Amino acid sequence: MPHFTLSLTQQGAILIAVVGVSAARASALKDANLPIPKYEKVTAMVDTGASSTCIDPSVLLALNLTPTGSVLVKTPSTGLQPVSADQYDVSLIVPSSDTSHVPLAIATLPVICCNDFLQSQGFHALIGRDVLSHCILIYNGGEMTFTIAY
Amino acid sequence: MALEKELETYKMKLPELMKDEGKFVLIHGDRVIDTFASYEDAIKEGYKGFGINPFLVKQIHSIEQVQFISRPLIPCSTYPS
Numbered sequence: 356m357p358h359f360t361l362s363l364t365q366q367g368a369i370l371i372a373v374v375g376v377s378a379a380r381a382s383a384l385k386d387a388n389l390p391i392p393k394y395e396k397v398t399a400m401v402d403t404g405a406s407s408t409c410i411d412p413s414v415l416l417a418l419n420l421t422p423t424g425s426v427l428v429k430t431p432s433t434g435l436q437p438v439s440a441d442q443y444d445v446s447l448i449v450p451s452s453d454t455s456h457v458p459l460a461i462a463t464l465p466v467i468c469c470n471d472f473l474q475s476q477g478f479h480a481l482i483g484r485d486v487l488s489h490c491i492l493i494y495n496g497g498e499m500t501f502t503i504a505y
Numbered sequence: 506m507a508l509e510k511e512l513e514t515y516k517m518k519l520p521e522l523m524k525d526e527g528k529f530v531l532i533h534g535d536r537v538i539d540t541f542a543s544y545e546d547a548i549k550e551g552y553k554g555f556g557i558n559p560f561l562v563k564q565i566h567s568i569e570q571v572q573f574i575s576r577p578l579i580p581c582s583t584y585p586s
Contacts, residue, residue, distance in 0.1 A: 379545075383552035404575030412581050422507050423548065424562050427569050431577040440572075440580030441507065444548050444562075463545040465562075469578035476576065483574075 356491075357456035358504035359449075368401035368494065368501040369478065370449060374410065376418055377444040378462040392418045394448070397479035401492065401501065405483035408447070408464060411472035414479055415443055424465060432471070441468045447486065449503070459505045461486065510534050511561035522565045532561040540565070 361370055373394040376384065381391050395414050407426070424442030442465050449459040464486070472479055493502040511532045515522075518537050522530055529547040531538040533555055541547040544562060551560040564570070 377548060379549040379552040380557070383556045387556055389557070402574075402576065404573075406574070407572040409574060409578060421557070421559065423551065423560060425508060425512055425582070427571045428574060428580040429571050430574040430580065432579050437571045438580055439582045441582055463548050465544055467572060467574075468581035469574070470581055471577070471579050476578075481574070481576065481578075 356504045357451060357459070358491075358502055359451040359453060359456065359459075360500050360502040361452065363494075363496075363499045363501055366400060366477065370399055370401065370482070372397050372399050372447060372449045372480070372482070374414055374418070374466075374480070375446045375448075376420065377446050377464070380420075380444060381446075398477075399480035399482050400476070400478055401487070401503070402481040402483060403487065403492070405481045407467050407485050408483040409467045409469040409472075409481045410443075410445070411479045412468050412470060415445075415468055418445070420445070422468075426467060428467060428469075430469075442466065443468060449482075459486075459490070459503065461489070508559055508561050511559065515561065515563055519565070519567075523567055526565050526567060529562055529564050532563070533559070 375394040384391050420443045422441035427437040428440040429437040447461045491504040514535045525540040528540040530540050531547045547562040
């Protein structure tokens with residue numbers, strides 16, 4: 356089973372991923388003779404407290420995306436009532452540190468746009484349980500590592 | 506606002522969409538195009554039919570599902586709750 360193991364940081368389980376337009380959007384852009392935006396490198400935290408993957412708007416803007424969905428979201432910043440958030444379709448690739456393993460790749464993933472990542476959190480994205488539902492996550496606190504198998 | 510018309514259409518058509526609860530509906534303007542078993546299939550059909558023009562893909566639920574994020578982030582929205 357392909358997997359990678361990374362060191363835990365002070366912030367937690369942080370990894371480098373790349374985010375691009377979804378495979379379907381890339382195909383539509385190609386058909387319209389429009390350029391396909393390059394993948395954006397992002398720093399992301401693996402967060403079992405996030406039911407969905409979230410991304411900073413700067414990344415979505417760089418990919419020239421428009422929303423294809425809307426979902427209700429509740430965070431500690433939203434108060435008691437959930438609020439609407441724009442949802443975008445993207446592709447996500449997490450390269451394996453072991454080059455003999457294929458990367459973790461999702462061709463079409465719905466992500467939620469959330470502000471305040473870089474300013475308050477220091478990274479661009481949360482990898483949520485929607486991605487982890489395809490994986491095995493091992494958090495090894497004693498060794499200060501985490502492993503994702505997929 | 507992005508997807509305003511499509512979200513209105515979803516709300517209006519929800520009673521008849523309920524037979525497909527759990528599936529993903531594709532909406533363009535005031536038209537319900539079809540329902541799909543997977544998000545990926547609905548997105549594919551959306552781009553195939555409408556290119557980069559606006560379309561909505563939404564999972565059908567009688568009670569809107571809420572995504573929970575334990576970090577103090579502020580969701581971005583072009584559409585009011």
